[in-house]
Amino acid sequence: MSEQYHDESFRDKVGFINQDGKRQYIYPKKPVGFFTKYRTYLSWFLLAILFAGPFIRINGQPFLMLDVLGRKFVILGQVFWPQDFYLLVILLITLVIFVVVFTAAFGRIFCGWVCPQTIFLEMVFRKIEYFLDGDRGQQMRIANMPWNAEKIRRRLVKWAIFFVLSFAIANTFLMYLVGSDRVLLMVQEGPVAHIGNFTALMVFTGAFFFVFAWFREQACIVVCPYGRLQGVLLDRNSIVIAYDKIRGEIRSRFRKGEDREAVGKGDCIDCGQCVAVCPTGIDIRNGTQLECVNCTACIDACDDIMDKINKPRGLIRYASENQIEHKQPFEYTTRLKLYTVVLSVLLITMGGLLFSRSTMQANILRLPGSNYKLGEDNYVTNIYQYKILNKSTQSQEFSIQIVGIENARVQAAGGNELRADIQEFAEGVLIVSIPRGELKSSKEKIVLEIVDTDGRVLGKTKVGFPGPLAK
Ligand code: SF4
């Protein structure tokens, strides 16, 4: 075994901090290759959705809006009010379990392919940097030069573009919070008329500029809780970006015409290209590390080297530790099976709750202190208090009706044509009369429906209907 194989000194340092404990800026080499190409295509698609999202409407509602201050959440055109908060909690738990299952099986694929931080940094800001300043060597040269006219001009141009982009991203995020209509109104009426929103916009802009111009990979390594969880989520069967140490070691420099196998050398020619392209500054040959965001740049860099030295691609590839060490195929472990069962239960529960969610939330209770009354017409009457919340996105005109009991009468005090505005309550007194012969017990349960003027049922509730003992 080579010395490097046992070298654990990488654990004593992080890529973005130098020996003096100061920030060490990372200048990754521009990645090129199969995975980078498809990640680029996917990032274009995701960016298009992200920027178009606030303007997409489903049934007149935004595609996604998380109006925290207005206490209104819209997900895929479905409106959730504070009364639906339990649904959001279940949705959040389902999402966390999904992430856990997915990570246990496929590692940090999300980070490399879908995470907005990676997409913005690697596919937008870093590409602009490559365009303006050139590749790794050129960027380092500019960074090391004194603050002369060229450096000042280059930095001002780059930061101005970064600021404009950060402002555009902040606008988009604000639209997801307060809706595109409000942001467009703000643009029309000017920042002074919307000083609160404008301040939030500038804070967001500053935060994005800080993250993408300077903080960069530290967001993934130091701040992101998902990254910190890798240690407990991954096991030896998880698919990660891995260096095939069995095939690669003993690593040593390339010598033209040498039969490496015959002299006991592995396929790694220690060229350092996988390290040079890494945006978090790590050496994947040291094994899976917390800093690895699965960006695939090292796969592409190494595949390129393998092509050049006529070796098969995949010295660095998507694989689990067991696949590499024991040549085992992917295993659907007991842990994964358990996660999947929990996820399935949550998904079914979520689907059921969403499907049965009513647009009118009815709260109907018997009037305190009241008793049933048996009339001369042989009808039994009970009096209720109703409080009905309109959770839909428009005003509703409706009536309350009884289900499945012939000749029953429902009378709201003040008239049966009721109305509730958006997020408003309709409340009052309800008199329900049922022929005595229709009652099967003295503690009958009846179902009351909220029905709109077109006959659609908007909600329902079950209430007790006491009466005399059945004859
Ligand atoms: S790019 Fe491949 S060959 Fe070069 S050092 Fe990395 S693993 Fe070894």
Ligand code: SF4
């Ligand atoms: S080790 Fe490879 S996949 Fe991981 S962050 Fe570095 S370049 Fe990307």
